[in-house]
Amino acid sequence: MRLINRRPGGLGVFASAAIPFALALMLYVVASSIRLAENPDDKLLPDLSTIGAAIERVAFEPDRRTGDFIFWTDTGASLTRLALGVCLAALLGLAVGVPNGLVPWFGAFWSPAIRALSMIPPLAILPILFIVFGVGELAKVMLILLGTAPFLMRDIEQRVRELPREQLIKAQTLDATSWQVALRVVFPQVLPRLIDGVRLSLGSAWLFLIAAEAIASTDGLGYRIFLVRRYLAMDVILPYVAWITFLAFLFDFGLRRLNRRCFPWYGA
Amino acid sequence: MIEINNVWKRYLDKTVLEKVSLNVEKNEFVTIVGASGCGKTTFLRMLLGEVEQCEGTIRIDGEPLIPEPGVDRGVVFQRYSVFPHLTVLENVMLGLELSDSRWLGRTFGRRREQNVQRAREMLERVSLERTSDNYPSELSGGMQQRLALAQTLVKAPRILLLDEPFGALDPGYRSDMHALLLDLFQELDLTVFMITHDITEGFSLGSRLLVFDKPRVDPHNPDLYGATITFDLPVGHHRRLDSIVDNMNVKPNQA
Numbered sequence: 001m002r003l004i005n006r007r008p009g010g011l012g013v014f015a016s017a018a019i020p021f022a023l024a025l026m027l028y029v030v031a032s033s034i035r036l037a038e039n040p041d042d043k044l045l046p047d048l049s050t051i052g053a054a055i056e057r058v059a060f061e062p063d064r065r066t067g068d069f070i071f072w073t074d075t076g077a078s079l080t081r082l083a084l085g086v087c088l089a090a091l092l093g094l095a096v097g098v099p100n101g102l103v104p105w106f107g108a109f110w111s112p113a114i115r116a117l118s119m120i121p122p123l124a125i126l127p128i129l130f131i132v133f134g135v136g137e138l139a140k141v142m143l144i145l146l147g148t149a150p151f152l153m154r155d156i157e158q159r160v161r162e163l164p165r166e167q168l169i170k171a172q173t174l175d176a177t178s179w180q181v182a183l184r185v186v187f188p189q190v191l192p193r194l195i196d197g198v199r200l201s202l203g204s205a206w207l208f209l210i211a212a213e214a215i216a217s218t219d220g221l222g223y224r225i226f227l228v229r230r231y232l233a234m235d236v237i238l239p240y241v242a243w244i245t246f247l248a249f250l251f252d253f254g255l256r257r258l259n260r261r262c263f264p265w266y267g268a
Numbered sequence: 269m270i271e272i273n274n275v276w277k278r279y280l281d282k283t284v285l286e287k288v289s290l291n292v293e294k295n296e297f298v299t300i301v302g303a304s305g306c307g308k309t310t311f312l313r314m315l316l317g318e319v320e321q322c323e324g325t326i327r328i329d330g331e332p333l334i335p336e337p338g339v340d341r342g343v344v345f346q347r348y349s350v351f352p353h354l355t356v357l358e359n360v361m362l363g364l365e366l367s368d369s370r371w372l373g374r375t376f377g378r379r380r381e382q383n384v385q386r387a388r389e390m391l392e393r394v395s396l397e398r399t400s401d402n403y404p405s406e407l408s409g410g411m412q413q414r415l416a417l418a419q420t421l422v423k424a425p426r427i428l429l430l431d432e433p434f435g436a437l438d439p440g441y442r443s444d445m446h447a448l449l450l451d452l453f454q455e456l457d458l459t460v461f462m463i464t465h466d467i468t469e470g471f472s473l474g475s476r477l478l479v480f481d482k483p484r485v486d487p488h489n490p491d492l493y494g495a496t497i498t499f500d501l502p503v504g505h506h507r508r509l510d511s512i513v514d515n516m517n518v519k520p521n522q523a
Contacts, residue, residue, distance in 0.1 A: 164348035169318055170416075171351075172337035174363035174423055177370065184362065184373040188353045265353050265403040 046235040054235035078221040085144025086205050090198050092149045097156025118150030140212040147208040148201040159193040192263040199255045275324035283494035284310045297460045299470040302480030306495040308463045312429050342425030346432040349416035350404045357400035360387035363423040390418045410441045430462035446473055477501045
């Protein structure tokens with residue numbers, strides 16, 4: 001049988017997906033024990049029990065100074081910022097993208113400006129955001145918003161333009177006004193595409209979140225990583241990174257499921 | 269009554285249609301054949317209001333045609349005629365709901381029940397009542413076209429425009445669709461324009477056959493002259509295809 005026709009079966013799928021993770025973990029354990037054998041005070045690759053102790057300290061014991069469980073307050077603070085930024089960006093993406101793609105005059109007016117706006121590297125204007133909005137929550141949310149909204153606006157505009165022209169004509173022969181075309185033909189068909197767009201932009205949203213927290217913050221996952229970096233506390237950094245990765249995976253998975261459940265016609 | 273008087277359509281370096289004049293009475297079933305790229309679809313899109321002519325006039329019952337699709341002219345395209353995000357029932361209800369509720373485009377309560385009822389009757393008419401909760405992607409090509417017909421006809425348009433509606437269907441299935449279309453045509457008091465690439469369909473289905481072709485061709489610049497109606501034949505399924513072909517000296521493969 002040709003290689004291209006061989007497919008992994010039930011257990012094979014699971015095993016082949018798990019093997020790279022297991023290998024990485026093994027490699028880490030071996031490398032860590034080699035380094036620790038040479039120098040028991042090595043902080044670069046702490047062994048798993050040290051990491052476990054660090055997790056217990058940050059997640060399950062109140063902080064000595066503030067009394068908070070910092071792992072959870074960090075997670076809460078970061079997710080609030082991320083959710084606010086991404087949800088606002090999604091709303092803006094719809095509110096601008098749909099009329100841009102559907103109404104020629106609207107698009108003629110706004111499309112070029114948004115294309116220019118999307119070329120600005122968001123991190124380059126981070127100082128401006130701090131100056132204008134202060135170093136509080138607003139600047140961080142604004143960075144995520146400015147970083148992801150232009151992409152979503154352009155993506156939605158493109159999706160609207162991709163709708164078959166026949167559909168828009170047909171709706172008009174069924175007595176639809178421009179508003180009704182937007183509301184009943186375009187909007188519902190663009191929603192699952194918006195969710196796909198949000199999935200794609202979550203990666204950069206995390207980037208902007210952590211960058212903003214690293215520079216000016218008093219809590220958050222990104223703030224903590226950059227704070228403990230000063231003490232080379234890899235035993236805290238590594239679980240934080242793993243946690244962020246897990247959260248990102250969870251959101252992606254959840255949004256994909258949401259799309260499949262709410263829009264059974266999508267992708268069919 | 270539709271009056272088309274000396275209509276031309278030119279694009280920058282290309283003439284698509286020239287000198288098209290035609291009068292069509294109410295309740296005529298006009299089939300349109302012609303080689304690809306000879307303006308059949310442009311002609312239909314003009315009647316639809318999607319494309320505006322450069323010269324000439326199109327009048328419907330004496331009124332100049334507004335260059336915008338409207339509820340008096342229904343359309344079924346070869347593809348993309350139904351809305352993939354709505355179920356079969358919702359697809360048919362859409363037209364009713366759009367007229368009933370100008371802001372929400374949705375009806376509720378008693379109004380909605382009436383619309384559901386009307387949509388179901390229409391679906392029964394095209395034998396789709398059993399699939400009313402399915403999405404179009406779950407239907408076969410022929411069922412999707414029947415749905416597109418039902419969706420259009422529930423608005424009771426005066427003029428029905430069909431752009432190769434059965435072009436993508438199996439030949440066996442097509443004759444069923446013909447019977448359905450003829451029934452609906454007689455029942456609903458329609459005027460039909462239908463483009464087809466199947467000349468047998470063109471001869472047998474309609475009451476009048478238009479052939480679009482280019483009367484003049486410049487071999488060095490094929491886009492210089494446009495197409496027009498070169499044959500305008502009264503036909504009907506009671507007439508035999510061969511005798512008409514003989515009489516008019518048209519070969520089927522010419523179209």
